[in-house]
Amino acid sequence: MPAHCGCCSLQRGVGIIMRMELRVLSICLIFTALVMLDGGSNAEASLVTSLGSCRMDDTVMSCQGRRLHHVPMDLPIRTEELLLNRNEIKAINNKSLSTYRHLHTLNLSGNQLELIESGAFTHNRNLQDLNLQNNRIDLYYPETHLALRTLSALTRLDLSGNRLSEAIASSIVQNLTTLQHLSLAKNLIMRLEPSMLEGLSQLRELNLEHNYIFEIESGTFEGLRNLTRLNLAHNHIPCIVDFSLYQVKTLNISHNIVELFLARESEIEFQLETLDLSRNKLLFFPLLPKRNKLKLLLLSDNEMSFYNDLMNDSSAEVHFIQIVGNVTNITSVNLWDEVISVSLPELQVLDMSQNSFRYLPPGFLRGITSLSALQLNQNCLRAFSLTEQDPLVFLQTIDLSQNQLSHLNFNVSRLEKLNYFNLSFNKFESVPSDLFTKMPQITTVDLSHNKVPVCDYSLENEKRTSNTSCVALAHIKSLKRLYLSNCALVILPATAFVGSPLTHLDLSSNTGIRLEASTFQAVAESLQFLSLRNNGLDSNQLEPGLQVTFSNLETLDLSENSITSLHPALKNLRLKWLDLRKNKLPTLQQDVLQGLLQSLQEVFLSGNAFDCCQLNWWTSLIYTKSLIIPDRSDITCNTSFKLEHIDRISQSTKANCKVDNTVLKYFLLLLPTILCIFTVCVMVLLSLNSKLLPKYVKAKCGSGVEY
Numbered sequence: 001m002p003a004h005c006g007c008c009s010l011q012r013g014v015g016i017i018m019r020m021e022l023r024v025l026s027i028c029l030i031f032t033a034l035v036m037l038d039g040g041s042n043a044e045a046s047l048v049t050s051l052g053s054c055r056m057d058d059t060v061m062s063c064q065g066r067r068l069h070h071v072p073m074d075l076p077i078r079t080e081e082l083l084l085n086r087n088e089i090k091a092i093n094n095k096s097l098s099t100y101r102h103l104h105t106l107n108l109s110g111n112q113l114e115l116i117e118s119g120a121f122t123h124n125r126n127l128q129d130l131n132l133q134n135n136r137i138d139l140y141y142p143e144t145h146l147a148l149r150t151l152s153a154l155t156r157l158d159l160s161g162n163r164l165s166e167a168i169a170s171s172i173v174q175n176l177t178t179l180q181h182l183s184l185a186k187n188l189i190m191r192l193e194p195s196m197l198e199g200l201s202q203l204r205e206l207n208l209e210h211n212y213i214f215e216i217e218s219g220t221f222e223g224l225r226n227l228t229r230l231n232l233a234h235n236h237i238p239c240i241v242d243f244s245l246y247q248v249k250t251l252n253i254s255h256n257i258v259e260l261f262l263a264r265e266s267e268i269e270f271q272l273e274t275l276d277l278s279r280n281k282l283l284f285f286p287l288l289p290k291r292n293k294l295k296l297l298l299l300s301d302n303e304m305s306f307y308n309d310l311m312n313d314s315s316a317e318v319h320f321i322q323i324v325g326n327v328t329n330i331t332s333v334n335l336w337d338e339v340i341s342v343s344l345p346e347l348q349v350l351d352m353s354q355n356s357f358r359y360l361p362p363g364f365l366r367g368i369t370s371l372s373a374l375q376l377n378q379n380c381l382r383a384f385s386l387t388e389q390d391p392l393v394f395l396q397t398i399d400l401s402q403n404q405l406s407h408l409n410f411n412v413s414r415l416e417k418l419n420y421f422n423l424s425f426n427k428f429e430s431v432p433s434d435l436f437t438k439m440p441q442i443t444t445v446d447l448s449h450n451k452v453p454v455c456d457y458s459l460e461n462e463k464r465t466s467n468t469s470c471v472a473l474a475h476i477k478s479l480k481r482l483y484l485s486n487c488a489l490v491i492l493p494a495t496a497f498v499g500s501p502l503t504h505l506d507l508s509s510n511t512g513i514r515l516e517a518s519t520f521q522a523v524a525e526s527l528q529f530l531s532l533r534n535n536g537l538d539s540n541q542l543e544p545g546l547q548v549t550f551s552n553l554e555t556l557d558l559s560e561n562s563i564t565s566l567h568p569a570l571k572n573l574r575l576k577w578l579d580l581r582k583n584k585l586p587t588l589q590q591d592v593l594q595g596l597l598q599s600l601q602e603v604f605l606s607g608n609a610f611d612c613c614q615l616n617w618w619t620s621l622i623y624t625k626s627l628i629i630p631d632r633s634d635i636t637c638n639t640s641f642k643l644e645h646i647d648r649i650s651q652s653t654k655a656n657c658k659v660d661n662t663v664l665k666y667f668l669l670l671l672p673t674i675l676c677i678f679t680v681c682v683m684v685l686l687s688l689n690s691k692l693l694p695k696y697v698k699a700k701c702g703s704g705v706e707y
Contacts, residue, residue, distance in 0.1 A: 059102075063087070071096040081105040085131070088112055092147075094119040102126060109133035109158070118146035128153050133183070134161035141168050154178055160185035160207070166196055175199030183207040185231075193217040197224060205229040209252070213237055221245055232256070233276070243289075250274040254298070261286035269293070277302070278351070294347050300375070301354040306361055343367040353399070354378040365390045373397040377422065385409040393417070401425050401446065412438045424448040424483065430469040441478050447471070448485035448506070456493035474522075475499035485509050485531070494518035501526040508533035508557065515545030524548040533579070534560040543567055558583070559604065571595025581631065582607035588617040597624050606634035612649055613657035 053066040059080035063072065068087040073096075075082070080102050089111040097103065097120060104126050113135035121127060130151070137144045137159070148154065157179055159172065164187040173182060174195075180202050189211040197203070203224050213235040221227060222244075229250045237256040244264040245251070249271050253261075258280040263270070270289040274296040277286060282302035288294065344350075347368050357379040365371070369391045376384075381403040386392065388411050397420040405426040412418075412435065419441050423431070428450040436442055457474035473482065479500045486509035494516065497505075502523045507513065508531045515537070520527065527550060532542070538561070546569040553573055559581040566585075571592045576599060585608040597620065610618075615637065621627060629635070636643040 073099065075100065078102055083107045084111070086110040091115040091117070092120045093117050094122065096120060098123045100124065104153075105129040107131040108135065111135055113137060115140045116144045116147045118143050119150070120147045121150050124151070126153055127151050129156040130154060131158045132162065133158045136162065137172075138163045138165075138168050141172055145172050148172065148176060151176075152178065155202075156181040158183040160187065160210075163188055165189065166191055166193075170196040170198075173197070173200065177201055179203055180226075181205045184211070186210040189213055191215045191217070192220045194219045194223065197221070200224060201226070203227055207231045208235070209233040211235050218242070221248075228271075245272075246270050248272055249293075252276040253280070255279040257281050259283055263287055263289040265290070267291065274298075288344070290343070292344070292346075294344055296349045297344070297347055298349075298351045299355070300351045303356055304352070305356040305358060305380075308361065309359075345369050347371055348394075349373045349375075351375040352379070356380055358382060360384070363389070365392065370394055372417075375399045376403070377401040379403050381405055383407065383409070386415075387411055388414070396420065398422070408432065408435070410435060415439055417441055419443045419478075422446040423450065424485075426450055428452050431471050433470060433472050435471065436476055436479070437472050439476075439478075442476065443478055444481040445473075445479065446483040447487060448483045449487070451488045454484070454489070454492060454496045457495040457498055473497055473500060477501065480504065482506070489513050492516075492519050494521065496522075498522040503527060503552075504529040506531040508535065511536045513537075515541065517544045517547045519545050520548050520550070525551045528552050529555040531557040532561070533557045537561040537563065539563050539565050539567065543569075546570065565589065566592040568592060574599040576601045578602070579604040580608065581605065584609055586611045587614040590617060590620070593617050593620055597621075597627065600624075600627060602628045602630065604631050605629065606631040606636075608635075610635070610637035610646065612637040612639045612644055612646075615646070615649065618646060 053068075054061055054063040054072060054075065056062075056076065056079075059078055060083070061075055061079045061081065062083045064083050065086040068084065068089060070089060071082075071084065071092065077099055079100050082100065082103055082105070085107045086109075089108065090113060092108070092113065092115070094117045097106075101123050103124050106124075106127060106129070109131045110133070113132065114137065116137065130148075141164075148157075154176065155178055157173070157176070159169070160183045164172070164184065166189045169184050169187065169189060173179070173184075175198065176182075177199055179200055182200070182203060182205070185207045186209075189208065190213060192208075192213060192215070194217065197206075197220065201223070204226050206224070206227060206229070209231045210233075213232065214237065216237065221230070225247060227245070227248055230245070230248050231252045233252045234255040237253060237258055239258055239260040239262075240253065241260065241262045242264050243262065244266070246266075246268055251272060251274065254276045256279075258277060259282060261277060261282065263286075266289070269291040271293060272289065273293050275286075275288075275294060276296075276298040278298045278300040280302050282299065282304050285304055285306070286299070288297075344367055348370055350368065350371060350373070353375045354377075357376065358381065360376075360381075365374075365386075366389055371392060372394050373396060375397075377399045378401070381400065382405065384400060384403075384405060386409070391414075393414055394417060395415060396417050398418065399420075399422045401422045402425040405423070406428060408431055410432060416439075418439050421436070421439070421442060421444070424446045425448070428447070429452065431447075431452055433455060436445055453470040455470035455472045455474070457472065473479070474495060474497060477499065479502060481504040482497075482500075482502055483504075483506040485506050489507065489510040490512055491514055492507075500523070503526055505523065505527060506529075511534070513535050515532075520530075530550075530553060532545070537558075542558070542561070542563060546567050550573055554575060555577040556573070556575055557579040559579040561583055563580070563583040563585060566589055568589075568591070572595065575596060578596065578600060581604045585605075587610065603621070621629065632647070633645075635646045637646050637649065638644075
């Protein structure tokens with residue numbers, strides 16, 4: 001081989017090696033660049049891997065629901081919030097948290113925690129929020145007591161669901177001077193006394209709901225000068241007498257057995273803004289502080305009433321005796337006095353629903369000058385009056401539903417802000433004709449389950465008197481929602497809603513109502529929701545009402561009628577929600593259905609008489625991805641023998657439908673021919689046997705008879 005060829009070969013080999021090295025180097029550089037570009041995500045992935053089942057987000061370490069039996073020891077020391085809830089940790093020893101000196105939030109709820117050693121928090125001086133909910137710290141509570149004493153910055157502590165008695169709870173929380181929020185809910189506390197909460201001078205919020213408290217000693221909360229929120233719901237408290245928590249702003253005593261609520265007679269102003277006494281056994285309207293800042297008063301689901309009409313002596317007094325040590329206090333209250341002297345100048349919401357009120361005393365509402373919502377539904381009211389002396393300038397909502405009202409005495413000149421008025425489920429046969437026309441901001445009216453006719457608006461009737469028995473619902477420019485369910489309506493005047501831009505109209509349960517082409521003409525452009533449920537309508541009766549062009553109708557309820565086919569006008573509607581339950585539909589026409597499926601999002605179809613042999617429409621429905629059929633599991637169809645679930649129609653059933661249809665078709669085609677052949681055969685037989693027939697008759701009937 002020539003020398004120069006060897007050199008060339010060597011050079012080529014070196015070149016190839018260099019190119020390979022350059023490629024490897026390039027690949028390494030590209031990989032390094034990619035790592036640098038994606039450093040954040042890869043770093044996070046490597047961190048998650050190194051932390052096992054935990055995940056780090058900034059300074060928050062999440063280890064929830066990982067079946068951990070102890071606190072992980074290898075977490076970053078910069079962790080400030082450690083979430084260990086829903087694990088299986090049974091103990092926190094003195095070294096469990098020693099690494100995490102920056103910790104300010106620790107969640108250990110939902111574990112099996114029994115023991116917290118006395119030095120467990122020695123290195124966690126910054127811990128502010130500790131959640132020990134749903135554990136068993138009652139088993140070794142003295143150790144927990146010592147451990148909590150080392151937390152000089154602790155402001156929030158949750159001990160709910162730990163089977164704590166009042167003695168154990170007192171031992172754990174006493175003298176936690178920095179504590180601001182404390183929850184002792186869902187424990188076994190039965191009595192409250194001053195020593196239990198001793199030393200909690202900074203406490204602002206105390207939650208004692210879902211215990212078994214039946215007694216609260218006088219002075220229990222007096223040492224809690226900063227307490228603003230107190231929750232005593234779901235206990236067994238029988239009464240509140242001499243209420244004197246001047247500093248509390250929110251008090252919840254709902255779901256107890258309170259029969260009386262009496263505030264201390266004092267000229268000191270109470271800071272109370274929210275008082276919840278619902279779901280109790282109150283017999284009388286509570287005696288509230290004379291000077292108060294109440295904004296929300298909830299008294300629903302009690303047994304309250306006014307009793308002046310039942311008493312012969314209206315000045316009768318009730319005496320309450322309170323014995324504290326050697327001191328006996330007697331409070332005399334005239335519970336039957338109808339003139340409620342307590343002023344509620346800042347009250348905005350008054351809920352007295354689900355009680356036994358038969359009437360409201362004259363002047364009862366005069367001291368409530370800022371009221372925006374009045375709820376008196378589900379009582380026994382027989383009459384309701386509003387006069388010029390009742391300062392209801394700010395009233396926006398009145399709910400008088402489910403009473404026994406048959407008439408109203410209303411001066412509505414001052415109800416300028418009223419937007420919701422519910423009179424449903426009463427005994428009205430008439431209301432003042434102009435009741436709603438004088439409410440400039442009324443948006444929702446519910447007259448359901450009454451028998452009030454609707455006025456026919458016309459120019460000559462524009463100046464009708466207020467004693468007309470019908471109610472005027474036309475030309476109310478603010479009215480959006482109108483509910484007239486079960487009002488015994490038969491005919492709706494063509495001008496009933498003219499000038500009222502209704503978006504929601506409920507005409508359900510008016511059996512025998514007649515729909516005309518003009519019924520919805522006035523609201524066809526604005527209507528979005530229309531209910532014609534349970535009106536006994538068949539397809540022909542429904543047709544006139546659908547002749548108008550609904551521009552914005554999205555929800556249509558036609559359930560519980562006698563409809564046998566979908567009206568063609570439906571395919572032009574851009575419905576999103578359609579209810580066809582409990583009708584008599586054997587099938588759904590494909591042309592109408594295809595039009596509906598352009599916009600339909602939800603449809604109800606159960607309770608119809610669908611034919612199992614006509615299910616082409618069902619295939620169209622179930623293959624429309626954007627459509628939801630909530631009652632799909634209840635939709636059935638009829639076979640020759642029984643009802644079948646529409647999704648369980650087998651191929652054999654469909655084959656039988658085809659066979660049956662084919663046989664029937666051919667049988668009907670051949671039937672005339674068969675009848676002709678049969679007739680000819682009978683005639684031939686009769687002609688052939690015409691000579692034999694007389695002989696046969698004589699042979700059988702012509703013989704003599706012996707007598």
